[in-house]
Amino acid sequence: xxxxxxxxxxxxxxxxxxxxxxxxxxxxxxxxxxxxxxxxxxxxxxxxxxxxxxxxxxxxxxxxxxxxxxxxxxxxxxxxxxxxxxxxxxxxxxxxxxxxxxxxxxxxxxxxxxxxxxxxxxxxxxxxxxxxxxxxxxxxxxxxxxxxxxxxxxxxxxxxxxxxxxxxxxxxxxxxxxxxxxxxxxxxxxxxxxxxxxxxxxxxxxxxxxxxxxxxxxxxxxxxxxxxxxxxxxxxxxxxxxxxxxxxxxxxxxxxxxxxxxxxxxxxxxxxxxxxxxxxxxxxxxxxxxxxxxxxxxxxxxxxxxxxxxxxxxxxxxxxxxxxxxxxxxxxxxxxxxxxxxxxxxxxxxxxxxxxxxxxxxxxxxxxxxxxxxxxxxxxxxxxxxxxxxxxxxxxxxxxxxxxxxxxxxxxxxxxxxxxxxxxxxxxxxxxxxxxxxxxxxxxxx
Amino acid sequence: xxxxxxxxxxxxxxxxxxxxxxxxxxxxxxxxxxxxxxxxxxxxxxxxxxxxxxxxxxxxxxxxxxxxxxxxxxxxxxxxxxxxxxxxxxxxxxxxxxxxxxxxxxxxxxxxxxxxxxxxxxxxxxxxxxxxxxxxxxxxxxxxxxxxxxxxxxxxxxxxxxxxxxxxxxxxxxxxxxxxxxxxxxxxxxxxxxxxxxxxxxxxxxxxxxxxxxxxxxxxxxxxxxxxxxxxxxxxxxxxxxxxxxxxxxxxxxxxxxxxxxxxxxxxxxxxxxxxxxxxxxxxxxxxxxxxxxxxxxxxxxxxxxxxxxxxxxxxxxxxxxxxxxxxxxxxxxxxxxxxxxxxxxxxxxxxxxxxxxxxxxxxxxxxxxxxxxxxxxxxxxxxxxxxxxxxxxxxxxxxxxxxxxxxxxxxxxxxxxxxxxxxxxxxxxxxxxxxxxxxxxxxxxxxxxxxxxxxxxx
Numbered sequence: 001x002x003x004x005x006x007x008x009x010x011x012x013x014x015x016x017x018x019x020x021x022x023x024x025x026x027x028x029x030x031x032x033x034x035x036x037x038x039x040x041x042x043x044x045x046x047x048x049x050x051x052x053x054x055x056x057x058x059x060x061x062x063x064x065x066x067x068x069x070x071x072x073x074x075x076x077x078x079x080x081x082x083x084x085x086x087x088x089x090x091x092x093x094x095x096x097x098x099x100x101x102x103x104x105x106x107x108x109x110x111x112x113x114x115x116x117x118x119x120x121x122x123x124x125x126x127x128x129x130x131x132x133x134x135x136x137x138x139x140x141x142x143x144x145x146x147x148x149x150x151x152x153x154x155x156x157x158x159x160x161x162x163x164x165x166x167x168x169x170x171x172x173x174x175x176x177x178x179x180x181x182x183x184x185x186x187x188x189x190x191x192x193x194x195x196x197x198x199x200x201x202x203x204x205x206x207x208x209x210x211x212x213x214x215x216x217x218x219x220x221x222x223x224x225x226x227x228x229x230x231x232x233x234x235x236x237x238x239x240x241x242x243x244x245x246x247x248x249x250x251x252x253x254x255x256x257x258x259x260x261x262x263x264x265x266x267x268x269x270x271x272x273x274x275x276x277x278x279x280x281x282x283x284x285x286x287x288x289x290x291x292x293x294x295x296x297x298x299x300x301x302x303x304x305x306x307x308x309x310x311x312x313x314x315x316x317x318x319x320x321x322x323x324x325x326x327x328x329x330x331x332x333x334x335x336x337x338x339x340x341x342x343x344x345x346x347x348x349x350x351x352x353x354x355x356x357x358x359x360x361x362x363x364x365x366x367x368x369x370x371x372x373x374x375x376x377x378x379x380x381x382x383x384x385x386x387x388x389x390x391x392x393x394x395x396x397x398x399x400x401x402x403x404x405x406x407x408x409x410x411x412x413x414x415x416x417x418x419x420x421x422x423x424x425x426x427x428x429x430x431x432x433x434x435x436x437x438x439x440x441x442x443x444x445x446x
Numbered sequence: 447x448x449x450x451x452x453x454x455x456x457x458x459x460x461x462x463x464x465x466x467x468x469x470x471x472x473x474x475x476x477x478x479x480x481x482x483x484x485x486x487x488x489x490x491x492x493x494x495x496x497x498x499x500x501x502x503x504x505x506x507x508x509x510x511x512x513x514x515x516x517x518x519x520x521x522x523x524x525x526x527x528x529x530x531x532x533x534x535x536x537x538x539x540x541x542x543x544x545x546x547x548x549x550x551x552x553x554x555x556x557x558x559x560x561x562x563x564x565x566x567x568x569x570x571x572x573x574x575x576x577x578x579x580x581x582x583x584x585x586x587x588x589x590x591x592x593x594x595x596x597x598x599x600x601x602x603x604x605x606x607x608x609x610x611x612x613x614x615x616x617x618x619x620x621x622x623x624x625x626x627x628x629x630x631x632x633x634x635x636x637x638x639x640x641x642x643x644x645x646x647x648x649x650x651x652x653x654x655x656x657x658x659x660x661x662x663x664x665x666x667x668x669x670x671x672x673x674x675x676x677x678x679x680x681x682x683x684x685x686x687x688x689x690x691x692x693x694x695x696x697x698x699x700x701x702x703x704x705x706x707x708x709x710x711x712x713x714x715x716x717x718x719x720x721x722x723x724x725x726x727x728x729x730x731x732x733x734x735x736x737x738x739x740x741x742x743x744x745x746x747x748x749x750x751x752x753x754x755x756x757x758x759x760x761x762x763x764x765x766x767x768x769x770x771x772x773x774x775x776x777x778x779x780x781x782x783x784x785x786x787x788x789x790x791x792x793x794x795x796x797x798x799x800x801x802x803x804x805x806x807x808x809x810x811x812x813x814x815x816x817x818x819x820x821x822x823x824x825x826x827x828x829x830x831x832x833x834x835x836x837x838x839x840x841x842x843x844x845x846x847x848x849x850x851x852x853x854x855x856x857x858x859x860x861x862x863x864x865x866x867x868x869x870x871x872x873x874x875x876x877x878x879x880x881x882x883x884x885x886x887x888x889x890x891x892x893x894x895x896x897x898x899x900x901x902x903x904x905x
Contacts, residue, residue, distance in 0.1 A: 049608060050611065052609070054611070108754065111755070118628075124605060127591075130591050130592040134596065140589050141502070141588040143505075144505055146506070146588065147506025147507050159690045159693050161762075163690075165649060165892075168650070168755075168893065168895070169761055169893045169894055172894065173758060176757070177755055178754060178757055178775070179755065180754065181754065182895070183650055183895075185628045186645070186647050187627060197664075200665075201664070203668075204664060222586070225610070225615045226623030229620045229622050229623065230623055287576075287644035287645065288573075288643065289642055289644075290637075294533065294633050434636065435632070
């Protein structure tokens with residue numbers, strides 16, 4: 001990979017459009033102003049009756065209807081909720097990039113790389129089929145009975161929509177994209193990885209434009225069950241809006257969110273050729289594996305640090321360097337910052353491992369304190385917050401920060417947004433199971 | 447079709463500027479067993495691993511046969527290092543297959559890793575080893591879920607979420623979710639073999655394995671790793687897998703007692719659908735120069751790769767009618783990536799599922815690229831022997847293509863009686879020696895992601 005300074009316009013990757021569907025709104029401005037107010041998207045779960053569950057609240061997307069955003073609603077009438085989120089976010093991004101009017105050169109050079117999660121299980125029917133097919137005498141499921149009940153209760157569209165490549169298929173249909181197409185699912189790191197690999201595809205000359213991002217919801221019976229059993233979710237019984245408190249001493253797990261984030265990435269050469277306005281430039285991407293344990297994060301932060309260092313190296317940024325005015329070369333880190341004991345202290349350690357003494361001078365916040373954890377979609381949404389921070393000169397806060405943790409001793413932009421000159425940001429995402437991804441984005445400068 | 451190809455001189459330059467990627471280890475898992483030896487023996491002998499499903503009573507489903515990996519063939523506890531045996535309790539079937547394939551690939555490449563010898567210096571520095579493994583949607587084990595829910599029935603015998611929240615969910619093991627996350631295939635493999643480089647999990651149905659190998663090529667070419675464990679694995683031989691494939695009209699009818707192998711007839715005039723298999727493949731993909739420096743045995747070179755999204759009339763890519771242009775575009779781009787001319791292709795491993803609309807789109811795409819030669823290029827159709835193995839499918843295709851190049855031999859083909867309508871070389875015949883320099887692998891999965899790879903013989 002060429003160092004950043006040597007890159008030609010066909011090797012430079014710019015962001016020309018962004019969109020998101022989140023628990024705090026469904027368009028760039030609404031969500032950004034909510035983040036600037038330090039608002040919280042958490043409330044009691046409405047998708048199912050969770051009153052007896054260890055966790056009874058989440059950050060749900062509210063009042064979202066994708067239909068008005070679609071060019072061709074009929075093609076998406078069976079879209080599952082995650083595909084709807086994906087279409088909503090991608091439509092905004094496509095519009096901002098003016099791709100409808102300033103068309104791409106060739107639809108076969110418009111690709112898609114998503115980190116979208118699986119669709120929502122047809123819970124009542126699926127669970128009923130399993131229950132009713134149980135044979136008490138053998139203590140096993142009766143296969144013949146299961147097949148009969150399964151065919152009766154479940155339906156084709158709903159089942160096919162659960163395949164993780166369906167948001168990708170819907171987006172391809174809506175925008176006529178026929179270039180390289182991928183969906184990855186590396187748990188909570190997925191959409192950061194998607195954005196990173198999409199940039200690699202553009203640099204390699206395999207496409208001119210990539211629609212990249214993620215969509216996910218796990219706010220359903222088995223999703224909440226799975227994370228409750230892992231004791232990864234906050235089980236706070238107090239005010240749900242206070243439950244997500246990354247980096248705080250009292251943090252007790254993450255809060256589930258849902259939604260989608262999508263960006264349009266393209267080569268600078270292609271953006272210029274169609275007269276599109278670059279919003280920012282993606283200059284670095286790093287990916288690593290902890291190779292430690294499926295349940296725990298590598299305790300020294302080795303894997304997380306490796307992803308950050310690789311992204312910085314690709315960006316041509318010395319983590320220990322300073323600008324002529326003395327500021328560090330990185331102005332802001334969008335933390336993975338889930339609010340679990342382990343993640344936040346190890347991420348802090350990893351940032352210190354990368355930046356050394358400079359770490360304390362680099363503000364790092366977690367919008368998961370406000371939006372919850374959008375799982376596979378989290379990285380894309382957080383990438384967009386970085387670009388917004390660059391444009392607005394404002395850093396989103398980590399809300400609910402009241403009691404410092406000696407193990408988390410960096411600047412977390414506590415509770416209120418902060419005005420700052422923001423040129424270059426890192427966005428971190430670390431998946432359950434140890435897949436780590438970091439992207440580096442900077443203000444666009446010809 | 448597509449965008450105009452650059453002139454040959456540019457092609458050669460673009461190919462030269464990329465790091466070369468070769469295959470140095472080959473670890474397939476199929477209904478014939480773990481490793482290349484049983485697979486190659488079965489393929490060449492013209493045997494089929496498709497049998498009646500025995501792990502449950504399948505008689506309520508349209509298809510009662512599959513190519514399954516038996517417990518005798520794959521005992522996961524004997525495959526993982528001793529200190530990792532406890533973790534096998536949280537491995538779904540798909541994860542077991544991937545872990546077994548990885549062990550076989552590492553063994554085949556004669557690599558030393560943490561998984562082969564704890565405490566010994568690994569052959570390749572862990573930071574330089576990546577891992578890309580395609581995976582499917584893994585359904586929860588029905589027995590496990592149902593037995594946890596028994597106390598949570600409402601008055602009608604249906605599911606009562608209130609009781610589930612109070613008492614039922616505690617019946618599930620705390621790590622329950624981790625058995626079923628698709629990225630756990632790669633996570634277990636990276637932990638066992640200490641791969642600390644870039645790692646990804648691609649979930650694009652049957653294209654996943656090929657896309658993962660392509661992603662490894664991209665990662666190695668850009669210099670972020672020197673070697674990768676690359677491939678995919680899946681088993682859809684379970685209730686939800688069979689039901690979803692039935693809903694997608696992909697399965698050939700195989701009533702109880704019928705011959706499953708004969709039911710899957712790739713490119714046949716009377717094809718009716720496919721039969722499922724359990725399996726996958728992991729390859730060791732490696733930068734040519736570092737592999738050469740360590741004296742690695744080169745099995746084949748991966749010279750070209752491309753991916754495309756098909757335009758799908760039904761949005762979801764179950765019906766691929768009209769997708770031939772995009773499949774052809776992927777093939778054309780892979781040939782271009784490898785600076786290979788269409789007339790250099792000596793054999794093709796197609797998806798060849800026996801699903802009529804998919805076979806037709808694939809055959810039409812081949813004709814667009816290869817013209818009249820299409821009817822004489824040997825197709826290597828694996829479905830009648832090992833079934834269609836979900837996310838493992840295209841990884842197994844690459845695995846077999848590499849072996850064909852190494853052995854200069856075509857495996858036997860089964861089942862197809864006449865391919866007069868689609869005019870491809872797919873009719874059943876026995877294995878034979880054949881000069882093979884370059885092989886094309888192509889797969890288009892449900893959802894419309896199409897992948898093409900070009901492999902070349904190492905000389």
